[in-house]
Amino acid sequence: MPTQKKRTVTIQDVAKTAGVSVSTVSRVLNGKVDVAGETQERILEIISKLGYTSNLAARSMRSHRKNLLGLVVPDIGFPYSIEVMKGINRAIVESTFDLLVYTTGDIHKTGTILHEQHYVSLLNNSLTDGVIIVASAAAEFITNAPIIAVDPHIINPNYPSVQGTNYHGALDVMEYLISLGHRRIAFICGRPEIGSAERRLKGYREALTQAGIEIDEDLIVPGDFTTAAGHTSALQLLRLKNPPTAIFAANDMSAIGVYQAAEEMGLRIPEDLSVVGFDNITEAKYLGLTTVDQSLSEMGYIATQMLIKMANKETLDVQVHKVPTKLVKRTSCLAVAEMSVAGKQM
Secondary structure, three states, X not given: OOOOOOXXXXXXXXXXXXXXXXXXXXXXXXOOOOOOHHHHHHHHHHHHHHOOOOOHHXXXXXXXXXXXXXXXXXOOOOHHHHHHHHHHHHHHHHOOOXXXXXXXXXXXXXXXXXXXXXXXXXXXXXXXXXXXXXXOOOOOOOOOOOEEEEOOOOOOOOOOEEEEOHHHHHHHHHHHHHHOOOOOEEEEOOOOOOHHHHHHHHHHHHHHHHOOOOOOHHHEEOOOOOHHHHHHHHHHHHOOOOOOOEEEEOOHHHHHHHHHHHHHOOOOOOOOOEEEOOEOOHHHXXXXXXXXXXXXXXXXXXHHHHHHHHHOOOOOOOOEXXXXXXXXXXXXXXXXXXXXXXXXXX
């Protein structure tokens, strides 16, 4: 049976069906307000009925302004990314821009830097007025339009960025745990190539040093910001001959893995083990997890506003916008003395 090849619907088809000129259809597609309301509605209905899709790249070539921003994000299903995207979406709603999203779908994919550079080049050289990169890994990009990073992997990228105060957030966690009497505090690291993970580890180490507590390297274990790695690392820590009384996980997803490991070993949080995370994702609230809020949604919102300023040829007040972190105390921590009492009562 011969196959039918569907003819591509053109802007001329839309214009003919609507009984208007091609330029009128084009003005509707480009969001112009000088087309009569009834005419505009009829054209949009016909576009929907015929299944016409305008060619973004072709439109970009005809106009210096696209009113379109790009977003490059490693994994849109990761809770961290979702929180950042909430803020980006809020800024887009308030603006005249639309958003085009690209994702690799997996934070562990290799070639991340090359992927970022390729898609930033593709978007900014033909389609968009600027690109937001979440957790960027590349140090530089070849681009014709502005870019901005949210929580870049590298500490000092050569492009604007919005960053949390990761080091100070980690210090706050450690000072809190130490004030509760904890001395054997473990740390589950994040991905070592990421600047924020490095700064959190630095805060952990320096807080112990400032408190005069010797750093035990057995209490520092690898992680990669995932629940699975947090679970594996927590089991390793809890099986030590002298296990920690508290675990500081580099992010909330890792902390969820600690909860899983504790349950497997018959340990209760916080009666037998205090746990702290970092990020303050939605799940943290329902776990009662003490964590560090780095205002991920606000970071996405601020980054989008900064990018819009650059797209409008406005000068930024700062190249690096620091968003302060805040320790959020919930029910996952107890003072060491209280843990002992709770254990005897059970």
